Amino acid sequence: MNKNKLINQINVYRSVMILLVICVFASILSPSFLSVNNLFNVFKQITVAGIVGCGMTFVILTGGIDLSVGSIMGLAGVLASGVLATTGNVFYAMGTAILIGIVCGTVNGFWVAQCGIPPFISTLGMMTLLRGCVLVYTKGSPIPVKVDAYKYIGKGTILGVPVPVILLLIIFILAHYVLTQTAFGRCIYAFGGNKEAARLSGISTKKTEWMVYVINGLMCGIAAIILTARLGSAQSTTGEGIEMDAIAAVILGGTSLSGGTGFVLPTVVGAMIMGIIDNILTLMNVNPHATNIVKGAVILIAVLVDKKVKDLSAKAE
Amino acid sequence: MQENLVLKLDSIVKTFPGVKALDGVHLDVYPGEVHALCGENGAGKSTLMKIIAGAQPYTSGKMYVDGKDVVFHSTKEAERMGIAMIYQEFNMVPDLSVAENMYLGRLPKKAYGAIDWKKLYRDAKEVLHKLNLKVDEKTKVSHLSVAESQMIEIAKCLTIGAKVIIMDEPTAALTDDEIEILFQIIEDLKKQNIAILYISHRMDEIFRISNRLTVFRDGKFIATKKIEDTNYDDVVSMMVGRSVENLYPSRKYEQQEVIFEVKDMNSKGVHNVNLQLHKGEILGISGLLGSGTIELSKLIYGAIPKVSGNVFVNGQEINCDTPKKALAAGIGFVSDDRKQEGLVLIRSIRENIAMSSLKRYSKGIQINKKYELGQVEKQVKALNIKISSVSQLAGKLSGGNQQKVVFAKMLEANPDILILDEPTRGVDVGAKAEIYAIMDQLTKEGKSIILISTDLPEVIGMSDRILIMREGNVVFEISKEEMSQETILAYASGGVSEHE
Numbered sequence: 055m056n057k058n059k060l061i062n063q064i065n066v067y068r069s070v071m072i073l074l075v076i077c078v079f080a081s082i083l084s085p086s087f088l089s090v091n092n093l094f095n096v097f098k099q100i101t102v103a104g105i106v107g108c109g110m111t112f113v114i115l116t117g118g119i120d121l122s123v124g125s126i127m128g129l130a131g132v133l134a135s136g137v138l139a140t141t142g143n144v145f146y147a148m149g150t151a152i153l154i155g156i157v158c159g160t161v162n163g164f165w166v167a168q169c170g171i172p173p174f175i176s177t178l179g180m181m182t183l184l185r186g187c188v189l190v191y192t193k194g195s196p197i198p199v200k201v202d203a204y205k206y207i208g209k210g211t212i213l214g215v216p217v218p219v220i221l222l223l224i225i226f227i228l229a230h231y232v233l234t235q236t237a238f239g240r241c242i243y244a245f246g247g248n249k250e251a252a253r254l255s256g257i258s259t260k261k262t263e264w265m266v267y268v269i270n271g272l273m274c275g276i277a278a279i280i281l282t283a284r285l286g287s288a289q290s291t292t293g294e295g296i297e298m299d300a301i302a303a304v305i306l307g308g309t310s311l312s313g314g315t316g317f318v319l320p321t322v323v324g325a326m327i328m329g330i331i332d333n334i335l336t337l338m339n340v341n342p343h344a345t346n347i348v349k350g351a352v353i354l355i356a357v358l359v360d361k362k363v364k365d366l367s368a369k370a371e
Numbered sequence: 372m373q374e375n376l377v378l379k380l381d382s383i384v385k386t387f388p389g390v391k392a393l394d395g396v397h398l399d400v401y402p403g404e405v406h407a408l409c410g411e412n413g414a415g416k417s418t419l420m421k422i423i424a425g426a427q428p429y430t431s432g433k434m435y436v437d438g439k440d441v442v443f444h445s446t447k448e449a450e451r452m453g454i455a456m457i458y459q460e461f462n463m464v465p466d467l468s469v470a471e472n473m474y475l476g477r478l479p480k481k482a483y484g485a486i487d488w489k490k491l492y493r494d495a496k497e498v499l500h501k502l503n504l505k506v507d508e509k510t511k512v513s514h515l516s517v518a519e520s521q522m523i524e525i526a527k528c529l530t531i532g533a534k535v536i537i538m539d540e541p542t543a544a545l546t547d548d549e550i551e552i553l554f555q556i557i558e559d560l561k562k563q564n565i566a567i568l569y570i571s572h573r574m575d576e577i578f579r580i581s582n583r584l585t586v587f588r589d590g591k592f593i594a595t596k597k598i599e600d601t602n603y604d605d606v607v608s609m610m611v612g613r614s615v616e617n618l619y620p621s622r623k624y625e626q627q628e629v630i631f632e633v634k635d636m637n638s639k640g641v642h643n644v645n646l647q648l649h650k651g652e653i654l655g656i657s658g659l660l661g662s663g664t665i666e667l668s669k670l671i672y673g674a675i676p677k678v679s680g681n682v683f684v685n686g687q688e689i690n691c692d693t694p695k696k697a698l699a700a701g702i703g704f705v706s707d708d709r710k711q712e713g714l715v716l717i718r719s720i721r722e723n724i725a726m727s728s729l730k731r732y733s734k735g736i737q738i739n740k741k742y743e744l745g746q747v748e749k750q751v752k753a754l755n756i757k758i759s760s761v762s763q764l765a766g767k768l769s770g771g772n773q774q775k776v777v778f779a780k781m782l783e784a785n786p787d788i789l790i791l792d793e794p795t796r797g798v799d800v801g802a803k804a805e806i807y808a809i810m811d812q813l814t815k816e817g818k819s820i821i822l823i824s825t826d827l828p829e830v831i832g833m834s835d836r837i838l839i840m841r842e843g844n845v846v847f848e849i850s851k852e853e854m855s856q857e858t859i860l861a862y863a864s865g866g867v868s869e870h871e
């Protein structure tokens with residue numbers, strides 16, 4: 055019985071445990087890892103993946119997937135920067151990014167929830183389509199961000215804490231609240247667990263599925279603001295590859311791709327794991343091209359360990 | 372005598388985290404006998420069967436097959452020792468033929484490795500013939516009915532040379548005719564000296580076909596008795612620990628005003644159905660498999676699209692294209708398929724019971740969890756659902772307790788009109804009596820119920836009026852006085868010509 059309990063505990067906190075193990079390794083490999091400055095740096099690096107990961111968690115909880123997040127970020131980023139360049143108004147720019155995110159998410163939701171096209175296919179199409187829009191708009195050249203107030207969102211600090219980190223924290227808390235405390239959260243879990251049973255229980259399944267893509271789009275819009283503000287420009291490549299980081303964060307967090315079970319906390323932890331690996335490799339001056347090898351390997355090992363633990367706890371029953 | 376036993380279990384213990392499902396149970400099985408297992412929902416019957424079939428490990432105890440000490444690590448190992456189980460969930464490859472499914476993994480081969488189709492079909496035909504089955508060995512399994520595929524599973528057991536065949540609630544999804552065929556097959560199997568372990572919550576079946584029965588209560592062995600040494604009341608009181616006097620409440624219904632009306636309902640499988648439901652009434656709808664009863668219930672609830680038809684509540688036409696709208700209009704629905712349509716198995720009991728009442732629990736967007744928990748616990752208690760905690764996953768409950776969770780969800784949603792498809796499928800006698808009492812109580816509070824069931828005693832025992840459906844049409848209405856199994860069957864099968 056005691057052994058069972060232990061295994062169950064490991065099950066719940068496995069992502070946190072992986073994180074701790076990696077932190078220990080990191081601090082041994084490089085003493086400067088544990089400095090406050092460096093830790094904030096890591097946090098800052100992961101905000102984008104963390105926020106998109108939160109949105110992706112909603113989508114994956116319904117058993118779906120969104121491959122278009124990077125392209126949504128790209129479009130939101132370049133249009134926001136464009137608006138900023140012409141109007142100089144920070145709020146117009148931010149509003150543009152958020153609006154674009156919501157609109158793109160709504161279109162994704164239309165394909166998936168309304169037309170019933172499998173998410174993998176419809177968001178793959180949107181990924182290509184939206185990236186094309188970005189290229190047409192930018193004609194391939196970067197759009198610089200010259201307004202300091204805007205850059206503050208990516209680079210500024212409040213009481214010593216970087217603004218993006220604060221934003222990530224707020225979003226994480228809100229997402230956690232929605233999933234665990236609201237009726238809508240319940241609908242998401244029910245939908246992901248058994249769509250037909252959810253529908254027959256009087257849950258509006260179309261609305262639920264549609265909404266998760268809208269939320270995910272919104273997250274992409276916010277992430278786009280942070281990213282362009284931090285980098286000081288929007289480019290035709292902005293956001294490229296973020297879908298992999300976000301999905302990896304969700305998987306490292308132990309959320310099942312078939313939907314119905316999972317939380318946002320482990321996703322943020324998953325993003326942190328990826329961020330720390332990046333960071334430690336940089337601190338150790340490892341060839342940046344090689345970091346992907348390590349990241350990929352860590353994902354595979356984490357998933358393998360996860361499976362072993364699950365098998366063990368199944369046996370313990 | 373002991374040497375004869377084909378299967379013997381001694382002090383089997385099985386614990387799940389937080390639950391002792393089996394607590395030192397015994398079981399003796401002789402060749403050629405039908406041995407029934409009785410017990411309340413959650414007594415541990417299915418768990419024991421899975422252990423015998425090698426599908427689940429056990430914590431301690433001993434198991435003997437033909438006097439030999441055995442431990443199974445997989446169903447394959449159990450099958451090799453001649454023990455096979457008929458699973459209720461589909462366990463075959465739908466796109467392969469009947470013959471291929473029967474010999475899956477053991478297809479006869481020619482010398483150079485190719486499949487010997489001739490031999491395969493010949494062997495399969497022989498086995499089907501032996502069971503008097505009129506299924507063609509070349510049909511795809513996907514074309515078979517539930518009953519037929521169950522028969523094929525039994526045929527498959529014969530091909531592996533089973534000495535013990537386990538049937539866990541095999542009649543739950545069968546109609547009366549099909550049950551007859553199954554019983555015929557069971558008789559044949561007995562003659563071939565094959566032992567059958569039989570689980571059912573329908574007492575009449577148990578007394579009809581079994582030679583001996585064993586009763587469990589709360590995971591403990593109570594007794595094994597010869598069928599001629601016991602009777603219904605004795606078994607029930609051993610199961611429940613008290614006697615269940617009247618299964619069905621005595622209803623004296625005086626017709627009140629029409630509260631619910633369906634006009635000219637049409638769709639695939641349902642033709643021009645009209646019906647009226649009165650306040651406080653239980654309206655039974657009965658028909659053979661495929662007669663459209665289930666489709667009709669789903670049409671009313673908006674679960675499947677209709678071609679035409681109108682629904683009225685209190686004389687007001689309502690739009691119920693989706694379950695959500697139907698529920699909002701005060702129509703509730705309990706599906707006959709709890710695993711696919713009733714429950715989210717990977718979520719907790721609490722979330723499942725609360726699923727249709729989320730709006731009522733919410734203040735703004737936030738769920739009032741304290742209130743929710745109180746309500747859920749009230750339902751669990753009212754229906755006597757056997758759980759270790761409300762956060763237990765619904766999928767880990769025994770079949771009957773899962774059914775009660777689905778029922779609890781609808782009770783919690785508190786609709787005025789309740790459509791129940793096979794509400795007591797897999798539910799034990801004691802709990803059945805409780806559910807019937809609750810139904811009776813609901814109608815006394817002014818709610819109305821449409822009861823669709825293939826369990827004829829249940830339809831007769833509970834309904835104030837019965838509609839008979841055949842081939843998608845309502846063909847006859849039977850009043851309380853005329854109700855009998857013979858009448859229902861005669862009209863349902865078309866044995867009697869219809870009159871208006």
Ligand SMILES: Nc1ncnc2c1ncn2[C@@H]1O[C@H](COP(=O)(O)OP(=O)(O)OP(=O)(O)O)[C@@H](O)[C@H]1O
Nearest residue numbers: 387392412413414415416417418767768769770771
């Ligand atoms: N995988 C599991 N994990 C945890 N508990 C389980 C699991 N499977 C069964 N149980 C528990 O074991 C007990 C016995 O369940 P079992 O399915 O054997 O009952 P049963 O006698 O077949 O009941 P029913 O008549 O309702 O089918 C129940 O309390 C159930 O909740």
Ligand SMILES: [Mg+2]
Nearest residue numbers: 416417769770
């Ligand atoms: Mg069972």
